[in-house]
Amino acid sequence: LPIETRPDGWKAVAVALAIGLVWLTVELGHGLVENRALDVADALWRFAAALPWQLALFALFGLPISLLPDRLRPGWRGAGFATLALATLVFLGARVGEGGVRREQISALGAIGQIAAVAGGAVALAALFAWIARRLPARAGRVWTWASWTVWSLLFVPALDRAAPTLALGRLPYANQLFDAPELGFAAAATLCAAVIALRPRVWPLALLLLLPLQGRVRCQAEPVAQAASERPDVLVILLDTLRADHLGRREGRPVLAPALEAVFDEGIRFSRAYAPANRTLTSMPGIMTSLSVQTVGRRLSPEARTLAEHLRDAGWATYGISANPLVSARLGYDQGFEWFSDSHDWTSFRVGDLRRIAGVLAPGFAYHRGVATSEFYYRPVSEIRRRASRVLRDAKRPSFVYLHTMDMHGPYLPPRRLLPADYRAEDFLSYFSFLRLGPEGALVGPEHEAGIANLRQRYAAQLRFTDEELGRLFDELRASGRWDETLVWILSDHGESFGEGGFAGHGGSNATPSVLQVPLGLKPPRSAGIVPRVVATPVSTYDVVPTTLGLLGLPPPRPSLGLDLSGLVRGEDFAAVERAVVSQADIPGGRILSCVRGPWKLDVQLDRDGRLEVLSLHRLEIDPDARIDLQKAYPDVRSALETEVRRYLEQERLAFFRRYEPRLDERTREQLRRLGYVE
Numbered sequence: 253l254p255i256e257t258r259p260d261g262w263k264a265v266a267v268a269l270a271i272g273l274v275w276l277t278v279e280l281g282h283g284l285v286e287n288r289a290l291d292v293a294d295a296l297w298r299f300a301a302a303l304p305w306q307l308a309l310f311a312l313f314g315l316p317i318s319l320l321p322d323r324l325r326p327g328w329r330g331a332g333f334a335t336l337a338l339a340t341l342v343f344l345g346a347r348v349g350e351g352g353v354r355r356e357q358i359s360a361l362g363a364i365g366q367i368a369a370v371a372g373g374a375v376a377l378a379a380l381f382a383w384i385a386r387r388l389p390a391r392a393g394r395v396w397t398w399a400s401w402t403v404w405s406l407l408f409v410p411a412l413d414r415a416a417p418t419l420a421l422g423r424l425p426y427a428n429q430l431f432d433a434p435e436l437g438f439a440a441a442a443t444l445c446a447a448v449i450a451l452r453p454r455v456w457p458l459a460l461l462l463l464l465p466l467q468g469r470v471r472c473q474a475e476p477v478a479q480a481a482s483e484r485p486d487v488l489v490i491l492l493d494t495l496r497a498d499h500l501g502r503r504e505g506r507p508v509l510a511p512a513l514e515a516v517f518d519e520g521i522r523f524s525r526a527y528a529p530a531n532r533t534l535t536s537m538p539g540i541m542t543s544l545s546v547q548t549v550g551r552r553l554s555p556e557a558r559t560l561a562e563h564l565r566d567a568g569w570a571t572y573g574i575s576a577n578p579l580v581s582a583r584l585g586y587d588q589g590f591e592w593f594s595d596s597h598d599w600t601s602f603r604v605g606d607l608r609r610i611a612g613v614l615a616p617g618f619a620y621h622r623g624v625a626t627s628e629f630y631y632r633p634v635s636e637i638r639r640r641a642s643r644v645l646r647d648a649k650r651p652s653f654v655y656l657h658t659m660d661m662h663g664p665y666l667p668p669r670r671l672l673p674a675d676y677r678a679e680d681f682l683s684y685f686s687f688l689r690l691g692p693e694g695a696l697v698g699p700e701h702e703a704g705i706a707n708l709r710q711r712y713a714a715q716l717r718f719t720d721e722e723l724g725r726l727f728d729e730l731r732a733s734g735r736w737d738e739t740l741v742w743i744l745s746d747h748g749e750s751f752g753e754g755g756f757a758g759h760g761g762s763n764a765t766p767s768v769l770q771v772p773l774g775l776k777p778p779r780s781a782g783i784v785p786r787v788v789a790t791p792v793s794t795y796d797v798v799p800t801t802l803g804l805l806g807l808p809p810p811r812p813s814l815g816l817d818l819s820g821l822v823r824g825e826d827f828a829a830v831e832r833a834v835v836s837q838a839d840i841p842g843g844r845i846l847s848c849v850r851g852p853w854k855l856d857v858q859l860d861r862d863g864r865l866e867v868l869s870l871h872r873l874e875i876d877p878d879a880r881i882d883l884q885k886a887y888p889d890v891r892s893a894l895e896t897e898v899r900r901y902l903e904q905e906r907l908a909f910f911r912r913y914e915p916r917l918d919e920r921t922r923e924q925l926r927r928l929g930y931v932e
């Protein structure tokens with residue numbers, strides 16, 4: 253065998269196990285524990301999947317060490333080995349462990365690095381098995397060889413089972429889509445390669461070639477696509493994280509901040525009273541993507557949850573996602589249903605050793621105004637999302653579903669300085685992170701902060717101008733390509749932002765004010781749907797995005813769902829008859845606040861862990877848009893009617909939690925069950 257592993261032997265295995273355990277712990281620490289679906293078997297599988305990586309690392313180091321002259325080796329085994337191991341672990345752990353480079357085109361250097369890592373893993377496994385076999389008597393050695401490979405294969409059975417539906421869908425041309433779990437793709441390729449090496453040691457360079465097609469990431473860009481015209485519209489969902497509802501829409505005496513976005517809203521349906529499922533990304537996004545609450549599908553999306561991407565993929569749409577928010581990432585399950593998903597853990601957003609970042613922390617205002625600190629330190633900017641989206645949209649198969657998630661409206665608001673208004677005052681600069689400390693949990697943001705907050709709002713508005721410029725270019729490209737008219741476009745936000753409303757700064761926490769729960773929501777239907785553009789003032793929820801999209805496309809509704817199919821409303825049918833209550837939520841220690849909006853009313857109630865409801869306040873939004881005045885004593889009937897709505901919502905949520913476990917049935921089984929009277 254080409255690699256010397258003897259000096260490290262079992263010690264290497266022990267260290268690898270230890271590192272694997274640390275890794276697993278980190279994985280669990282990153283919120284996987286919150287996923288109800290993660291059981292012991294799942295955790296063990298993750299651990300097993302991490303092992304080849306640890307072994308690969310040691311093989312990578314073993315190779316140069318084995319090539320060194322004898323007298324230099326001991327030195328290497330000390331500090332050099334440890335340093336290299338640590339650096340590579342950080343590198344591989346960060347890149348590969350998070351699955352960030354998955355389904356994304358990577359640089360040649362990155363590809364070589366990954367192939368080297370996989371090859372190392374395969375050889376290390378072969379070496380380890382052979383090393384053990386050599387220490388056994390001949391017959392036992394042979395038994396060991398076969399047994400070890402069998403055991404290793406069995407480790408992958410559960411994951412292979414998970415990958416099977418993907419295979420059955422016949423998307424084989426994309427080698428990277430063979431495997432649903434990133435670990436599986438690598439580990440299976442490494443195992444196959446190692447098996448070849450173990451059986452035919454002399455062909456090991458050839459065996460490594462096996463990795464090229466199997467590993468898939470080297471050529472994971474889609475093959476040239478035939479642009480066959482499709483009867484079915486493309487779907488484009490653009491989520492602008494943290495965009496307040498009041499920053500869109502034309503109002504007298506106020507300049508239009510986002511002309512390109514306004515033009516899209518004008519072309520279709522502008523929902524002037526839309527509410528998010530929750531007041532922050534982690535708890536709102538599950539509702540938007542699955543039309544079920546975070547209590548049902550988890551903060552890390554449960555694999556059982558059906559996302560919009562899954563609905564559309566299963567109906568024949570090609571699915572592509574680009575996200576700048578680390579909470580909307582493969583790591584938290586948001587790549588479910590996407591054939592191609594690029595998140596913020598992506599290769600190209602990785603910047604090493606950028607000292608300017610430190611300046612941005614130590615002296616944020618100084619660093620920003622001198623162009624030292626830019627928002628690129630914090631997230632992938634909309635300009636990069638736009639560039640990638642252009643490429644994706646150009647090559648996308650039809651019909652396609654494209655999801656874009658931008659972060660530019662989220663703090664720390666460091667827009668290009670050319671977009672700041674003329675009366676901007678650099679001396680009033682308030683850093684976003686200082687701002688967040690002003691009003692946590694509704695501590696009063698006082699008048700002494702007025703100038704700072706005004707400065708912050710100017711930067712926030714400039715970020716919207718920047719976002720609009722970039723998205724406008726994307727829309728123009730789509731118009732020029734002739735695809736715009738037949739594209740169904742959603743523009744929305746996952747939550748708003750408070751600039752002192754109710755004493756709150758930012759979003760999240762116990763903030764249930766309209767500034768954070770109300771969001772912009774616009775729908776541009778495909779032209780062939782013949783829908784008349786207009787403003788809809790009926791309260792709606794972004795829970796409705798999934799059912800409405802499916803309704804407009806003529807696809808079966810999601811079940812279960814907390815959202816409504818608004819396609820009838822969009823088509824102009826009378827919706828006023830539906831007394832709609834929209835429920836949003838905010839977290840509090842040991843429970844949550846539920847905010848229920850119906851007609852002009854907003855009722856806030858507190859729900860504790862034992863399910864007890866306590867009414868906090870009742871507001872009439874048309875006369876009190878910031879919900880400051882409590883009217884519950886004056887309107888006891890309204891109060892109890894809305895309380896009933898909240899209880900109804902909780903019952904729906906409870907039922908949805910159990911129904912999500914219902915198996916997904918194919919049409920034939922469903923038909924058989926129907927005949928037996930089991931399903932509707």
Ligand SMILES: [Zn+2]
Binds near residue numbers: 493494533534
């Ligand atoms: Zn967010």
